[in-house]
Structure formats: C-alpha cells, structure tokens
Amino acid sequence: MLTSFIEGLLCCLTSKSANTVVPIETSELADGYEFVEVKPGRVLRVRHIIPDRPIEEEPSQGASVSCKRKITVYRNGQLFIENLGERASAELKSCQNGETEPNSTVEVELAESRNSSPPVSLPEPRSESVTAGNNGASETGAAGEAPAAVHPDQSQQPRKRRRKPKRTVVIDCERKISACKGTHSDVVLFFIHGVGGSLDIWGSQLEFFSRLGYEVIAPDLAGHGASSAPQIAAAYTFYALAEDVRIIFKRYAKKRNILIGHSYGVSFCTFLAHEFPDQIQKMVMINGGGPTALEPSLCSIFNLPTCVLHCLSPLLAWSFLKAGFARQGAREKQLLKENNAFNVSSFVLRAMMSGQYWPEGDEVYHAELTVPILLVHGMHDKFVPVEEDQRMAEILLMAFLKVLEDGSHMVMMECPETVNTLLHEFLLWEPATPALVKKENKTRPETAKAQTDNNREATEPATVRPATARQT
Incomplete structure (x- = not known):
C-alpha cells in the first residue's frame, strides 16, 4: 500500500502515467501463444491451440x-x-x-x-391488442357484435390516440443449427475477456475444450495480459477494441464459429454476431448484463486522475475480490494471482472505463440477433444483477438462461467444471428435427368421363374384348 502511494505521488509530480503492464519483449513465446500485429505498433497476444483430432466425423445435418x-x-x-x-x-x-x-x-x-x-x-394474448400493422382502431366489443354507429357516452370516454x-x-x-463437436475441423471457439482480465482467466476452459478436440482462440485485449499498452486514451475505446477483435476473428475464423464472452467481452461478441451473422453458429454470454447501450458513468471512481487511481490500486483489487467472487479465501486470491486477473495499469483501467461508449448496442440491436445464445449468470454477482440477464433473455430470440447458485462474476474461475459442462452441452445441442407427417393414401376423385364410363359398364352386359397393345 505504501509503495503504491509513493509511486502515485511520483506519478503526479512527474506528470507521467504509471503502467505496470508486462512489455511485449519480456513475454516468452510459449507453445500455443502467438503475437498478432493488428495495427502498426499495436500487438496482441493470442493463445491458439490446434489439438490432434481423432478420425473426423461427418457433421450432423442439424435442423433449420x-x-x-x-x-x-x-x-x-x-x-x-x-x-x-x-x-x-x-x-x-x-x-x-x-x-x-x-x-x-x-x-x-x-x-x-x-x-x-x-x-x-x-402481455397475455388478446384479440384486441394493438400491433404495428393495424389501422389504429381497437375493437372492445365481442367477436360477434358489431360496434354501434353512435355511442351515447362516447364523448366522455378517453379517445385512444394512434401510436x-x-x-x-x-x-x-x-x-441452420447443428451440433458442434471437437472432431469437426470447421468449428472454432473464441474466448473474449472483459475489463481487467486476460486470456489466462479462461485457463480451465481452454484446457478442457482443447482436450476434447476443439480449436480454441483467446486474445489479450490491448493493455491487458502480455499485449501492448498504448499510452493514448483513444486506443481503449469500444470501437478501437472492437476493431482489434474483428481482425483477430477474420484471421482465425472458419465455417462455424462459437463466441464465448465474459462481462465487457460480451459486447464484442454481440458486435461480431452482427458483423458476421452467417459465420457465427452459437454464442455464450457470461455475466454480460442487460441489452442496453454502453455509456460511461459521469460520477465514477474511475474518473479520478491516474495517479490517484494508482494510489488506490490495492483498495480496488480488494473491492474486485469481494464483488467478483462468492467467497474471499486463499483459493480465490490465488486464482487472481495465477490468472493475472485485474492486473492492469491505472491508466489502462481508467481509459477502458471511460471508453465504454456504444450507443448502437441498444435493445433493438440485441433483438435482431438470430443466433442461439446461452446466458450464464452467477447468483452472487455484485457487478451485474440477475435481473439484467433475465431482461436479456426476454429480448433475444433464442436464448437459454442458466443461473449458478455457487458462482459470482468470475464464475468460470469459481465453478470451472460446471461452466465447462454447460458450455459443452450447449455446443452439442441442436433443435429436434420435426417428424415428417405421413400422407394418407387418398383415392383420386373420378372425373365426369370416368363416372359416365363406369355407369355405362354397369348397365351394359359384360363382353370379353381382345386385349390390345395399348390396354396391355
């Protein structure tokens, strides 16, 4: 705490922002890690695992x-x-x-x-409900009664204005929705983290699905993990980060892609689902919140100067531990340390929170999604209330909502086995193919000429005629 306070004081005196992000040169290029330059001088670390698959199975046809x-x-x-x-x-x-x-x-x-x-x-289904395609007149009488031409107290009734x-x-x-198995070479899983996270928070998921034969992609957003950290606040706006995610997606995408996002990363998954609707097969939103447009808060602790935030970094880390985990024990502290969660500089944290401006991501934007979506919510989440995910489930066209009783905001780190099982079941899910209705063998109605011939044969005596070639 004292060290952070002294560093923050020096930051204020020298007018330099403190940046503790690991530089790109000191990062070891381990197996499965790649560095992608999305823009000149803007490099993202990406974990890309291509497992050794068994004999490839034919993809299921699925259902439309x-x-x-x-x-x-x-x-x-x-x-x-x-x-x-x-x-x-x-x-x-x-x-x-x-x-x-x-x-x-x-x-x-x-x-x-x-x-x-x-x-x-x-609303309950009612015959008198007004829709956008009607002519503005709503019937209040019974179905079989015609409305009267002149009502005696019509002037006293409030007149409904057409909306x-x-x-x-x-x-x-x-x-077309089909099951996505690890043996299918055209399936790729993309994992997008949120503010203060890194690709390491998906460690359990990356290991689990790579062992099942899935190809997985997990990038570090700019300023997070081992990615480069530009010292410009404009580099951390929603549109700048969304462009980075778009480039990563276009680089690794295949025919069927599944997006898994957490918190702020859910917004980038929604953005990709709109940009590439034919390439996104399914989507998972983990504690993503409601379908509202993003707008930075005017009264927030993250609007304080960077040096002040740097002094308060131990307090912010403790607050994140208390609000992000259902339990605050030694295991949770070790998870934060090992997975490099909430370990970003004060400048990046302030720029990320101030750059969350996305007015297009409103209710209509989310309601236009036609991709199947799994919503996972931790009951003890203090950042995102469960009512927001319930609202999202109502807005979306095809959505499953799963609430985990033992999880909080970092549910994929608290309950990795449960989350992995839910995700795997969702990847293997496909709509039931409707059974074909067997058509009954109906006799064709006889024509007038056929009926006349039948009546004539019934009245005339039966005579044996030699069979001709045409009759044969």
Whole structure:
C-alpha cells in the first residue's frame, strides 16, 4: 500500500502515467501463444491451440429454425417485439420465459424512458391488442357484435390516440443449427475477456475444450495480459477494441464459429454476431448484463486522475475480490494471482472505463440477433444483477438462461467444471428435427368421363374384348 502511494505521488509530480503492464519483449513465446500485429505498433497476444483430432466425423445435418420477427420502436419509448415464426423452437421458449406457444409478443420499455416500471412484460394474448400493422382502431366489443354507429357516452370516454412507430425492423430468415463437436475441423471457439482480465482467466476452459478436440482462440485485449499498452486514451475505446477483435476473428475464423464472452467481452461478441451473422453458429454470454447501450458513468471512481487511481490500486483489487467472487479465501486470491486477473495499469483501467461508449448496442440491436445464445449468470454477482440477464433473455430470440447458485462474476474461475459442462452441452445441442407427417393414401376423385364410363359398364352386359397393345 505504501509503495503504491509513493509511486502515485511520483506519478503526479512527474506528470507521467504509471503502467505496470508486462512489455511485449519480456513475454516468452510459449507453445500455443502467438503475437498478432493488428495495427502498426499495436500487438496482441493470442493463445491458439490446434489439438490432434481423432478420425473426423461427418457433421450432423442439424435442423433449420424459422427466424421471423417484427420489432417496432414507438416514440413514447416502448419496444414491441412480435415473434412471427411458425416454429420458433418451442423448447427454447419453454426454457426462456415458460411459454410453449411459438407465436408470442414481448413489450418492453427502453432503458432511457423507464422509471419504476418493470423492464420487461409479457402481455397475455388478446384479440384486441394493438400491433404495428393495424389501422389504429381497437375493437372492445365481442367477436360477434358489431360496434354501434353512435355511442351515447362516447364523448366522455378517453379517445385512444394512434401510436406512431418511430421505426420498424422485420427479420425473416432461416437459420441452420447443428451440433458442434471437437472432431469437426470447421468449428472454432473464441474466448473474449472483459475489463481487467486476460486470456489466462479462461485457463480451465481452454484446457478442457482443447482436450476434447476443439480449436480454441483467446486474445489479450490491448493493455491487458502480455499485449501492448498504448499510452493514448483513444486506443481503449469500444470501437478501437472492437476493431482489434474483428481482425483477430477474420484471421482465425472458419465455417462455424462459437463466441464465448465474459462481462465487457460480451459486447464484442454481440458486435461480431452482427458483423458476421452467417459465420457465427452459437454464442455464450457470461455475466454480460442487460441489452442496453454502453455509456460511461459521469460520477465514477474511475474518473479520478491516474495517479490517484494508482494510489488506490490495492483498495480496488480488494473491492474486485469481494464483488467478483462468492467467497474471499486463499483459493480465490490465488486464482487472481495465477490468472493475472485485474492486473492492469491505472491508466489502462481508467481509459477502458471511460471508453465504454456504444450507443448502437441498444435493445433493438440485441433483438435482431438470430443466433442461439446461452446466458450464464452467477447468483452472487455484485457487478451485474440477475435481473439484467433475465431482461436479456426476454429480448433475444433464442436464448437459454442458466443461473449458478455457487458462482459470482468470475464464475468460470469459481465453478470451472460446471461452466465447462454447460458450455459443452450447449455446443452439442441442436433443435429436434420435426417428424415428417405421413400422407394418407387418398383415392383420386373420378372425373365426369370416368363416372359416365363406369355407369355405362354397369348397365351394359359384360363382353370379353381382345386385349390390345395399348390396354396391355
């Protein structure tokens, strides 16, 4: 604590930012690690494991899921989502919100307009509900009764004003979903960490899936781990980091790619799913939060000067340990030390928190995703409440939500076996192929000429005629 305070004081006096990130020259190039220069002078460390696969199996055909959705944004700050798919995977709906009907509607309020009302509400199916495609007149009478021409107390009733939609997004596509096994050479897993992390936090997952035969990719974001740390705050904005992730993805991507993100890394996975919709097979969000646009907080401890944050670095590390883990014992402290978690410079930490500006990543942006998504949430997470992941599950078209009772924000380090099992089951999951309906053998109706011939044969005496070649 005293050393950090002295270093912070020297930082203030010399006007130089303290940077404790391991430089790229001192990093040993071990087996499975690569260094990729995404831009001149901007180098990222990437762990790339290509396992020795057994005899390759033929990929399963899987099943096609109809993704038909109508998203309407109104000017009063409401978002109306209507699922129009004939078969939007009933098992997904039952896991997502308890409903078994494939056609359902979701009405939510946008983040900037909601006050104390619940963020997501599932209205009951009603015939008089107003949708974006109607003419604005809602029927309040029974189905068989015609509305009266003139109502005596019509002037006393409040007149419903037609809601004008701000914009409407229609999604109509077919997505083919199949099981992804480690023996398939066209499957790659991408692991993206969040603020203060590194690729080492995925150690258990990288080892587990590489042993199963999967090809895995895990980069260090700029300023994290052994990647280069530019001394410019603009190098840590969302768009700068997203461009780095895009370059890494295009370098290692194959036909079927699976994205696994944690915390801030979930936003980059969502960005890639929008940029490359045909190449993303499945996606996993671990404690990623709600589908709201990113905007840095104006009143935050990370807005303090870098030298002050450097003085408070031991306190920040202790706070992260308390909020990121369900238990604060010797094992958790050892996990933080071994996996190089929350071990970044104060300058990088301040720039990362101030650069989280992504206005495009709102509810509509997430509702447009058609890829199957697994949501994993630690119940004891103090950074991201469970209500945010529940909101995300309601917004997404195809989503599973799994809540782990013994986990917190760093759930993949606390419960590695459970997380690995959930991820593996999700990779092997594929929608059930609908059984083909057998068509009954129906006799074709006789034509008028055939009926006349049959009647004539019934009335005339049967005569034996020689068989001709045509009759034969």
